[in-house]
Amino acid sequence: LDMVFNEALRLFPIATLTIRQCNDDIVLKGIQFKKGVAVMIPIYNIHHDPDIWPDPETFDPERFSSENKVNHHACTFLTFGSGPRNCLGMRLAYLEAKMALIEVIRKYKILLAPETKVPLKRALGGALRAEGGVHVKFESRE
Secondary structure, eight states: OHHHHHHHHHHSOSBSOEEEEOSSOEEETTEEEOTTOEEEEOHHHHHTOTTTSSSTTSOOGGGGSHHHHTTSOGGGOOTTOOGGGSOTTHHHHHHHHHHHHHHHHHHEEEEEOTTSOSSOOBOSSSBOOBTTOOOEEEEEOO
């Protein structure tokens, strides 16, 4: 279940970007960043970079298996940030999401509603969302 959640969050990160401020002057890959400069980190682009994630548009939870996780730098999966400024509620968010999903799946089949346009088109803006929304139907299992 962890691998499925991580892969879903890689494909569809909650925030598409974040901004951090440089604490020191630094040069990374030939680019100079001065102390105090705000740096935009494009989470969505990193999560969909084929140099980091082969076949990035494919849903593949195995990317997060114990064997494969070690092949990726921690800063290539940034759904909850990384380092000392990562999300304090990350563990709680995972736990609550899993509990809610298990409860819903136990009681209902989740079906795509006809109003949803496939393939999804990304709506413009800072939050990741689909143009026209994603409409689903819940069918009772009982």
